[in-house]
Amino acid sequence: MEIPSRFSNHTRTIVILLLTLTSGLVLTSGLPTSASAAKTSGTATFTTYELGGNPFVVGNSVGTVCPNTLRTCTNTEGEPAIRADPSGNFYGSSENVFCVVDRQCGGTFAWRSTDNGNHFTTLPLPNSVSTGSNGFSPAGGDTDIAVAPVRNNNGFYNIYVASLATAPPLANVYVSTSHDGGASWVLNPTGATIPVDDREWIAADGANKVCVSYHAYATTNNIFVTCSYDGGTTFTQVANAFDPSHAFNALYNNEIGNLAIDPNNHLIYQSFSSIANAGEETCLSCSTHVVWIAVSIDGGQSFTDYQVYVKPDVTVGYGHQFVNVSVDQAGNVYLVYSDNHNLWYSYSTTFGQSSNGPFRINSSPSSTAILPWSSAGHAGTLDVVWYGSSYYDGVNPPDSYPMTASWQVYFAQNLAATTPNSKWSQTTASGIIHYGGVCESGVTCTGNRDLLDDFGVAASPTTGFATIIYTSDQYVNSANEPAQPFGSGGGCTHSSTNSFECSHTDIAVQTGGTSLLSTGQHFQITKTDFAQIRNNPSLTVQVTNTGSEAINALTAQISGLPLNLPWTPALALQPGQTTTATTAALPTTLLLAVGNIYTITITANLSDGTTETQTVSAIYTLDAGIGL
Numbered sequence: 001m002e003i004p005s006r007f008s009n010h011t012r013t014i015v016i017l018l019l020t021l022t023s024g025l026v027l028t029s030g031l032p033t034s035a036s037a038a039k040t041s042g043t044a045t046f047t048t049y050e051l052g053g054n055p056f057v058v059g060n061s062v063g064t065v066c067p068n069t070l071r072t073c074t075n076t077e078g079e080p081a082i083r084a085d086p087s088g089n090f091y092g093s094s095e096n097v098f099c100v101v102d103r104q105c106g107g108t109f110a111w112r113s114t115d116n117g118n119h120f121t122t123l124p125l126p127n128s129v130s131t132g133s134n135g136f137s138p139a140g141g142d143t144d145i146a147v148a149p150v151r152n153n154n155g156f157y158n159i160y161v162a163s164l165a166t167a168p169p170l171a172n173v174y175v176s177t178s179h180d181g182g183a184s185w186v187l188n189p190t191g192a193t194i195p196v197d198d199r200e201w202i203a204a205d206g207a208n209k210v211c212v213s214y215h216a217y218a219t220t221n222n223i224f225v226t227c228s229y230d231g232g233t234t235f236t237q238v239a240n241a242f243d244p245s246h247a248f249n250a251l252y253n254n255e256i257g258n259l260a261i262d263p264n265n266h267l268i269y270q271s272f273s274s275i276a277n278a279g280e281e282t283c284l285s286c287s288t289h290v291v292w293i294a295v296s297i298d299g300g301q302s303f304t305d306y307q308v309y310v311k312p313d314v315t316v317g318y319g320h321q322f323v324n325v326s327v328d329q330a331g332n333v334y335l336v337y338s339d340n341h342n343l344w345y346s347y348s349t350t351f352g353q354s355s356n357g358p359f360r361i362n363s364s365p366s367s368t369a370i371l372p373w374s375s376a377g378h379a380g381t382l383d384v385v386w387y388g389s390s391y392y393d394g395v396n397p398p399d400s401y402p403m404t405a406s407w408q409v410y411f412a413q414n415l416a417a418t419t420p421n422s423k424w425s426q427t428t429a430s431g432i433i434h435y436g437g438v439c440e441s442g443v444t445c446t447g448n449r450d451l452l453d454d455f456g457v458a459a460s461p462t463t464g465f466a467t468i469i470y471t472s473d474q475y476v477n478s479a480n481e482p483a484q485p486f487g488s489g490g491g492c493t494h495s496s497t498n499s500f501e502c503s504h505t506d507i508a509v510q511t512g513g514t515s516l517l518s519t520g521q522h523f524q525i526t527k528t529d530f531a532q533i534r535n536n537p538s539l540t541v542q543v544t545n546t547g548s549e550a551i552n553a554l555t556a557q558i559s560g561l562p563l564n565l566p567w568t569p570a571l572a573l574q575p576g577q578t579t580t581a582t583t584a585a586l587p588t589t590l591l592l593a594v595g596n597i598y599t600i601t602i603t604a605n606l607s608d609g610t611t612e613t614q615t616v617s618a619i620y621t622l623d624a625g626i627g628l
Contacts, residue, residue, distance in 0.1 A: 044510055044513035044514070045510070045511050046468070051507060053076070053094070053122055054075055060109070061075070063122060065120075065121050066119060071479070078095060078452045078505060079094060079142070079143065080455055080456060083146060083147045083456075089114050090112070090116075090120070091110065091113075091182065092110065092120065092145065093144070094109055095109075095163065097500060108126050108127050109123075110124075110125070116462075126163075141163055148205075149206070152231070158179055161178075161185075162176075164199075172189060173192040173212055174188070175235075177210075177231050188233060192216070194218060200212055200213065201256070203261040203268070205266055208229060209227060210231065210232050211259060213241065214256075223272060237301065246305040248277065255317070260325045260326060264329065265528060265618070265621060267295060268295070268299070269352060272294070272323060273289075273290060275289070276307070287315055289318065290310045293306050293348075293352040297595060299623065299627065308335050308352075317340070324374050328381060329376075329377065329524065330524075331616065332417075334417065336384055338372055341367075341369070343369035343370075351617070356418075361384055361386075361412050361426075362410065365388075370440070371387045371451070373457050375457050378517060378519050379525070380417050381516040386409075387407050387438065397440070399437050399438065399441055407434040407451070409429045409470050410428055410429065413516075430508050434473055436498065448473075450471070451473070464516040471505060473498055473503045475493060475494055475502050484502070519546065521612065528617075529618075532594055537586055539583055540581070540582040541565060542581075543573070543602060545576060549606040550574050551606060553571055553605040555605075556601065557599075558599070558600055559598045560599070561589065565583055566582075594621065
């Protein structure tokens with residue numbers, strides 16, 4: 001749900017359905033079949049299938065493995081999110097669009113894949129199970145999901161599912177935490193330190209740190225970031241994402257974007273779009289024509305705001321669900337944003353302090369591109385997805401598109417995204433998911449809101465391949481995408497296609513083509529963490545051998561000065577192996593200042609007698625990793 005800003009009106013329509021139904025559940029496993037998607041360019045290929053998440057059956061499809069041959073993979077969910085853990089497992093969440101008397105009402109569904117996205121298993125429901133029953137759920141709107149980058153004491157990566165309170169609406173942000181891979185959940189109904197909230201996002205760091213960002217309407221639409229250091233049990237740290245010099249971004253002048261945390265250097269990034277300056281507060285024609293990034297280098301205790309891109313045409317808005325931020329392993333930051341026609345990105349190699357762009361992503365036949373999401377991998381690699389249509393008339397917004405406008409999930413990839421005007425491959429990852437208007441303006445909609453506000457993509461850190469989770473309102477009724485037989489109008493049928501009766505969450509899993517690991521380099525600098533800890537400097541550098549030759553030696557420099565790093569394990573480094581060095585012994589002539597950026601240069605001597613050199617940036621932070 002998104003309360004209106006002065007630029008647009010975003011609210012969620014809740015469909016209430018009064019039914020009492022039961023059904024048996026049988027589990028089996030099937031194989032995905034190829035999506036009927038025409039490739040426009042590039043080499044990525046995808047298969048698609050529906051997830052299991054049926055609130056009308058006993059057990060809510062918990063334990064169902066999809067796809068299968070029993071046609072039990074049906075769901076009534078939409079507006080999904082997806083993340084991957086460091087071992088390559090995927091976790092997804094999506095909000096239920098139905099409310100059923102004496103059964104699941106609202107609430108969030110969740111899934112897990114342990115085979116690279118080829119199958120997903122329905123997990124116990126994060127919201128309802130937390131309350132001790134499968135009945136009324138106190139939350140479920142605007143779901144988002146995060147996965148910890150470090151294992152907890154039990155050997156699992158914590159999973160966090162955030163959603164808005166539904167009883168009463170917008171009262172707070174609910175955070176459900178699983179410490180056991182999704183087998184069980186613990187609920188915290190006060191994830192937001194400041195109540196009366198909307199459009200929350202969630203991101204994780206370390207084994208037990210999790211942060212939530214949200215619009216706080218009691219404070220005139222400020223964006224707050226609140227953090228927990230005990231796995232979501234308590235949220236004790238809160239900061240305004242708008243620094244004192246940019247307080248004009250509040251007062252309903254902004255559209256919130258997602259939250260991201262770099263797990264290597266622990267910087268926190270909050271994206272949003274807004275006006276350019278205080279002088280535009282009274283400008284009636286000014287829209288959210290500026291892309292912003294709020295950056296914290298002290299673990300979320302404070303933020304500094306930077307302009308990423310200022311569109312000279314003040315009537316253009318970039319709050320088209322939503323500005324999206326992601327960070328690659330080298331610490332490069334990417335902002336992806338739509339102007340309701342084309343999709344653009346900017347990148348920063350200076351941790352958000354300065355940016356390059358915009359550069360266009362979409363190409364024909366995607367004449368319209370909205371609702372973007374991104375996932376970054378090795379240095380300079382980026383996947384982006386969006387809902388795209390070949391229709392564009394230059395006059396009407398997507399809300400008013402005719403029924404001849406068809407929509408599909410588009411996927412684009414760039415393996416040199418920090419190079420200006422670098423090439424994007426592009427393909428469709430799904431068949432048609434919707435016809436006609438796509439509403440982005442809540443209660444003022446003249447079109448259709450079945451696709452809701454966002455969806456997602458995540459890339460596996462082990463294979464580099466992407467898995468996409470998205471919404472469709474089409475009646476397909478195939479083995480991999482069976483029709484939901486229950487609903488207020490008789491379920492999803494030929495006659496109810498392209499309506500909420502058919503809205504459901506699907507998966508598109510990449511099966512071929514290039515991946516975010518397809519860099520052709522012999523090694524990657526996979527971590528740089530440079531921080532002042534208890535008034536002393538500490539630098540950690542991690543290198544992974546991504547080639548086919550052993551690395552016999554590694555030499556290092558920091559900002560052009562020789563740097564001695566104690567690598568563990570010791571070299572030689574075989575293909576696929578990783579070595580890490582931590583030191584406080586820096587060159588005596590290196591001038592240190594918190595917030596300054598330094599270059600780290602690593603040269604590898606390979607077993608075939610050749611060398612390869614890579615350089616990344618490192619920012620000197622202030623205890624950003626304390627508490628992890």
